[in-house]
Structures are given as structure tokens and as C-alpha cells.
Amino acid sequence: MILQSGKGIQTQQAPLRGPGVILGQESLLTPSHRRAPFRPCRQDRQQRRQRGLPVCASSSNGNGSGPSYSRNGNLSNGNKSGSSVSNKSLDERILSGEFTDQGSTKERITRPIRKALAKDPVGPGRNIALRLAKAGKGWKAAAAVRMPEARGDIREIIGQPVFVPLQKLAMIYGKVFRLSFGPKSFVVVSDAEVARYMLMTNAGNYTKGVLSEILDFVMGKGLIPADGDVWKARRRAIVPSLHRKYIENMVGMFADSALHGVSSLQQAHQAGKSVEMENFFSRLTLDIIGKAVFNYDFDSLTHDDPVIQAVYTVLREAEYRSTYPLPYWNLPLMRLIVPRQRRCQAALATINRTLSGLIAKSKRVFDEEDQEFGEDFLSEEDPSILHFLLAGGDEITSKQLRDDLMTMLIAGHETTAAVLTWTLHCLTDRPDVLKRLQHEIDTVLGDRKPTLDDLKKLRLTTRVINEAMRLYPQPPVLIRRATEDDVLGGFSVAAGSDIFISVWNIHRNAGFWSNADSFDPDRFPVEGPIPNEITENFNYLPFGGGRRKCIGDQFALFEAVVGLAVLLRRFDFQMAPGAPAVGMTTGATIHTSDGLVMELMPRVHNELNGTPILEELAMPASAPVA
Numbered sequence: 001m002i003l004q005s006g007k008g009i010q011t012q013q014a015p016l017r018g019p020g021v022i023l024g025q026e027s028l029l030t031p032s033h034r035r036a037p038f039r040p041c042r043q044d045r046q047q048r049r050q051r052g053l054p055v056c057a058s059s060s061n062g063n064g065s066g067p068s069y070s071r072n073g074n075l076s077n078g079n080k081s082g083s084s085v086s087n088k089s090l091d092e093r094i095l096s097g098e099f100t101d102q103g104s105t106k107e108r109i110t111r112p113i114r115k116a117l118a119k120d121p122v123g124p125g126r127n128i129a130l131r132l133a134k135a136g137k138g139w140k141a142a143a144a145v146r147m148p149e150a151r152g153d154i155r156e157i158i159g160q161p162v163f164v165p166l167q168k169l170a171m172i173y174g175k176v177f178r179l180s181f182g183p184k185s186f187v188v189v190s191d192a193e194v195a196r197y198m199l200m201t202n203a204g205n206y207t208k209g210v211l212s213e214i215l216d217f218v219m220g221k222g223l224i225p226a227d228g229d230v231w232k233a234r235r236r237a238i239v240p241s242l243h244r245k246y247i248e249n250m251v252g253m254f255a256d257s258a259l260h261g262v263s264s265l266q267q268a269h270q271a272g273k274s275v276e277m278e279n280f281f282s283r284l285t286l287d288i289i290g291k292a293v294f295n296y297d298f299d300s301l302t303h304d305d306p307v308i309q310a311v312y313t314v315l316r317e318a319e320y321r322s323t324y325p326l327p328y329w330n331l332p333l334m335r336l337i338v339p340r341q342r343r344c345q346a347a348l349a350t351i352n353r354t355l356s357g358l359i360a361k362s363k364r365v366f367d368e369e370d371q372e373f374g375e376d377f378l379s380e381e382d383p384s385i386l387h388f389l390l391a392g393g394d395e396i397t398s399k400q401l402r403d404d405l406m407t408m409l410i411a412g413h414e415t416t417a418a419v420l421t422w423t424l425h426c427l428t429d430r431p432d433v434l435k436r437l438q439h440e441i442d443t444v445l446g447d448r449k450p451t452l453d454d455l456k457k458l459r460l461t462t463r464v465i466n467e468a469m470r471l472y473p474q475p476p477v478l479i480r481r482a483t484e485d486d487v488l489g490g491f492s493v494a495a496g497s498d499i500f501i502s503v504w505n506i507h508r509n510a511g512f513w514s515n516a517d518s519f520d521p522d523r524f525p526v527e528g529p530i531p532n533e534i535t536e537n538f539n540y541l542p543f544g545g546g547r548r549k550c551i552g553d554q555f556a557l558f559e560a561v562v563g564l565a566v567l568l569r570r571f572d573f574q575m576a577p578g579a580p581a582v583g584m585t586t587g588a589t590i591h592t593s594d595g596l597v598m599e600l601m602p603r604v605h606n607e608l609n610g611t612p613i614l615e616e617l618a619m620p621a622s623a624p625v626a
């Protein structure tokens with residue numbers, strides 16, 4: 001049975017999602033169930049009729065089921081009806097050569113003229129033909145070194161999580177290729193060395209491009225979308241807030257929040273209900289980031305706050321705007337007339353009011369504090385990043401502060417929730433790893449709350465999360481725009497080009513990773529270093545790399561380790577009977593298409609000393625509510 005509660009953790013209801021990421025006006029990273037149903041183009045419809053495949057809108061995977069990963073991690077078509085246009089027809093289209101570049105267009109066009117002129121035995125036509133032949137050779141040579149180009153219909157590509165067709169196309173077109181549809185095109189990079197070059201060596205040549213455009217109304221000039229001097233100044237101001245003492249402080253809070261979550265899960269179990277774990281993790285990580293960034297308790301594990309609804313309304317709006325062809329919302333009148341735009345404006349007002357309130361409250365605490373702060377500006381009453389930024393005494397506008405806080409809220413919440421969701425999913429397929437993991441957690445922690453020192457000892461737990469982040473990178477694609485002409489992988493790239501670095505492809509490159517599609521945490525030995533982009537030569541980029549690398553990497557890894565350890569100490573998990581198959585869709589991160597509905601079994605005995613676990617559990621002060 002599935003938990004249907006309108007409050008607190010939920011199950012069947014799809015979790016609230018983050019923004020899609022746009023390509024021009026078309027989103028490639030938007031959950032398919034939120035998009036308008038796929039409508040095959042006329043030519044496709046004809047081909048499909050000839051093949052006896054359905055052509056109506058319902059033939060798409062607009063129901064949200066994308067390709068899923070089978071138990072051994074291999075790619076399979078996740079479409080339930082088996083009649084999707086997506087995978088099968090893309091394969092067929094690739095094989096048919098539809099996408100294949102036909103060499104030099106100029107040479108092709110002039111070829112019949114040249115042939116006709118060449119028939120002139122002595123006249124001027126022969127000369128022109130010779131010249132055309134020479135020019136044609138040059139055009140052909142130029143075309144030969146031109147970047148491979150895949151051409152097609154964007155609707156074919158966006159009918160499924162974008163990184164899946166990009167992976168297939170990369171197998172055909174190589175590690176750097178151009179994907180074009182109509183007048184729009186972007187470059188897809190699937191190569192570790194090229195990624196290193198773009199993210200590190202020549203990072204100055206790349207901005208966030210299209211990402212900043214779509215996120216502007218949500219994050220403004222926050223750290224993720226910002227470029228140039230604003231980005232430099234804000235990065236310099238914010239990075240020191242995540243210092244060691246702060247993180248140490250946070251680890252205790254991670255454990256308290258996870259224990260609060262455990263009590264909700266326990267109640268669900270007692271009521272005989274299954275739990276949709278993606279929704280659960282989304283709420284858990286939102287509660288954590290609220291406390292960490294503004295010292296604010298959303299307590300979303302137990303109730304739906306209007307602020308939370310407002311945050312998700314604007315995230316969904318970002319997603320919508322990334323897919324809608326006409327940016328009508330730029331017209332002020334439309335923001336007043338169109339109901340969804342009015343709702344968005346109201347949500348933005350709620351968020352801004354709340355953030356202003358939190359900033360004012362934190363300022364008051366700071367002004368009343370009668371203490372000298374060290375360099376860490378750590379306050380017992382308000383240990384948040386917001387307090388750090390205020391105490392740092394930087395000149396900063398309220399708008400910039402708001403943008404920074406909003407960015408951290410979003411950046412630090414959906415990503416970690418997705419990592420925990422997919423980690424649990426990977427573990428359901430590997431009971432052997434789960435057993436070893438629980439043994440490690442029992443041995444290192446028992447029923448204690450984890451400390452920073454414990455985290456160093458939870459090595460297998462960390463590697464399990466590292467490996468889940470390799471298979472399911474969040475986000476699966478990094479977006480950049482070239483500011484100057486450049487050369488990527490030997491191919492010219494013009495200034496202004498939009499580029500997708502497919503972390504998904506890099507992480508699953510069989511040329512570097514053995515059994516690339518399998519979940520195998522032992523590929524990162526526990527006695528070795530924690531893997532990152534440097535240890536793996538940019539073949540592993542869960543937190544990006546170079547100057548724009550995630551600033552919350554340590555925070556997030558610790559949060560995930562604590563969350564997983566607290567949960568697995570107390571519960572065994574398995575897919576609930578009748579739970580939908582786990583498919584993928586994309587927002588800013590990879591989401592499940594129909595949730596991760598699991599059944600929880602409390603672990604009754606600690607294997608080491610035979611003591612009951614949940615009975616011993618010291619609950620946090622805040623009363624849990626289901």
C-alpha cells in the first residue's frame with residue numbers, strides 16, 4: 001500500500017522538480033511528462049504508418065516513462081507500451097544515415113554543372129569545369145575536417161531524457177560533434193580531455209550562456225548563472241563560508257534532520273505504507289539546506305509550507321519557459337493577464353518577502369551579538385551561511401544577497417536529493433553491497449550520530465555514493481557558451497556556440513571505465529583516495545571541475561553519507577510490490593519518471609551485538625509527524 005498522506009512525506013505524487021535547461025527555446029532537459037505530447041513531424045508520421053507504428057500523440061513517451069536501467073545497469077527502453085518513437089526510431093534513423101553529413105554542399109551542388117561543362121571538348125566550359133573540379137577538391141577537404149554533424153528533428157531527441165540520445169549519437173559521431181535541427185545547433189562534448197580544456201585550461205573562454213538566460217528570473221546574478229566580475233566577486237565572498245568548522249557543525253545537523261526523517265519513515269512503516277523515496281529525499285535535503293543557508297526550518301518532512309510551494313512554482317515556471325517557443329512573459333502586460341504568470345509573480349513575491357524577512361532576522365541577530373567573531377564568523381545562535389555573509393562585512397546589495405541565497409537553496413537541494421535517490425536505487429540491485437554497507441555502518445556508528453571523524457571511516461558508504469554519482473551524474477550535462485572562437489578536439493568552434501559537456505557520456509565511457517554501465521563501488525578501492533576529477537583525469541566530474549567547480553562538494557558528500565548511514569542503520573529497503581519500474585526523466589537533475597516507491601523493513605537486530613535498533617533510537621527534540 002502506498003502512503004497517501006497530504007502532509008509530510010508522500011509517495012505516488014511526483015516529487016517537485018527543478019528547472020529544465022534550455023537550448024534556445026527548446027528544452028532538452030525537461031521531464032517528458034511535463035512537456036506537450038510529442039507529435040511526430042509529417043515525414044515521421046508517414047514512415048511510422050508504413051512501419052505500422054502508432055502516430056498519434058499518445059504514442060510518445062509523454063507519459064513520463066523514459067529509458068530505464070535494468071537491474072544490471074544496462075540501457076533498456078523504458079517505454080511501457082513499447083511503441084515509443086524515441087529509442088527505436090532514433091536507432092533506425094541513425095542507421096539509415098539520415099543524420100549523416102553528406103560532405104561539401106557546394107561541391108554537391110556544382111557537381112552536375114561541372115559534369116555538363118566537362119563535356120565541352122575544347123571550349124571555355126572545359127576550363128570552368130577544371131576550375132570547379134579544383135575548387136570542389138578544396139571544399140571536400142574542408143568538409144572532411146569539419147566537425148561531424150548530426151542533423152535531425154529536435155522533437156525526436158527531446159522525447160526522452162536528453163543524455164540518452166546524446167550517448168547514442170556520440171557513439172556514431174564521436175566525442176565532439178554538432179547536433180543541428182533547423183537553424184539551431186549545439187556542440188556535444190563527450191571527451192575527458194576536451195572537458196578539462198573547457199573547464200580548466202581555457203575556462204575563461206566559456207560562460208554559462210543559455211543557462212543564465214533561463215535562470216535569470218529565479219537566481220538573477222547568483223553564483224550558478226553569474227559570469228564575469230560578478231561571479232568572481234561572489235565566489236570569493238561565498239566559498240570561505242563553507243569552512244571546516246562550519247561543515248563540522250553541519251554534520252550534527254545532517255544527522256538530526258535524517259533522524260527526524262527516520263521517525264516519519266517509521267510511522268509510514270507502522271501504518272503498513274510504502275514510501276516514495278525521491279519525494280522523501282527531496283524534503284529531507286530541503287530541510288537541511290534551509291537550515292544551512294538561512295537558519296530556517298522548512299520542516300517539509302512534516303508539512304507543506306507556502307514558501308516551499310512558491311519555490312517549486314518558480315522552478316516549474318523555469319522549466320516551462322525553457323520549452324515554450326514564444327517568450328511572451330517578457331511583456332509586462334502578459335505577466336498580469338496570463339494566470340500562470342500571475343501565479344509565478346505571486347510566488348516570486350512570496351519568496352522575496354520570505355528571504356527579506358530571513359535577511360532582516362539574521363541582521364538583527366548579528367547586530368545584537370555581543371561577541372568578537374574569529375575568521376569563521378561562526379555564531380551559535382545563527383550558524384548559517386547568511387550570517388557568515390553578513391558578518392563578513394562585505395558591501396553587498398540586498399538583491400545580490402537574495403540571488404546568492406536563492407542559488408544556494410536550489411543548487412544544494414535537488415542535487416543531493418537526486419544523488420540519494422539513485423544511490424538507493426542502485427543498492428536495491430546489489431543486496432551483497434547493501435549487507436557490507438550496513439556492516440560498516442553498524443561497526444563505525446552503531447546508534448551514535450555520525451561526527452566528522454566518523455565520516456573518514458565510512459569509506460565504503462562514501463564509495464557507494466561516489467559510484468552512484470558516476471552512473472547518475474547530477475546534472476548529467478554541463479552547459480557553456482564560447483565567447484571567442486576556439487578549437488575543441490581538433491574542430492573549430494565559433495564564438496557564440498552553445499556547448500553541452502555530457503558528463504553522462506564521460507562517466508559511462510567504456511574506453512575508460514570497465515563495465516561502465518554496472519554499479520560497482522569496488523572500482524574505487526576504500527584504501528585509495530576519494531575519487532574526483534583530478535584523481536580520474538577528468539573522466540569523473542560529479543561536481544564539475546576547474547574554476548566553476550561546485551563549492552558545496554564536501555558539504556554534499558557528507559550530507560549524503562550521513563543521510564544514507566542513518567537510514568541504512570535502521571531500515572532495510574526493497575521495491576514495494578507493484579511499484580512502477582524506475583525510469584528516468586530530466587529536470588536540472590535526473591529524476592525518476594514515476595518515483596522510487598519502496599517498502600521499509602526496520603532492522604530489528606544489530607548483527608554485531610544483537611540489540612534492537614529502532615527501539616534504542618534517540619529521537620531529536622522536534623516531534624515527528626507523518
Ligand code: HEM
Pocket residue numbers: 223224235407408411412413415416419474475478479541542543544545547548549550551552553555556557
Ligand atoms: C550531491 C550534491 C551536489 C552535486 C552533485 C553538485 C554538482 C555541481 C556541479 C556539477 C556544479 C558545476 C556546474 C557547472 O560547471 O556548470 C556545481 C556548481 C555549484 N554548486 Fe553544486 N552540487 C551539489 C551540491 C551543492 C551544495 C550542497 C551547494 C551549496 C551548499 C552547491 C552549490 C553550488 C554552487 C554555488 C555552484 C556554482 C559554482 C560556480 O559556478 O562558481 N552544490 N554543483
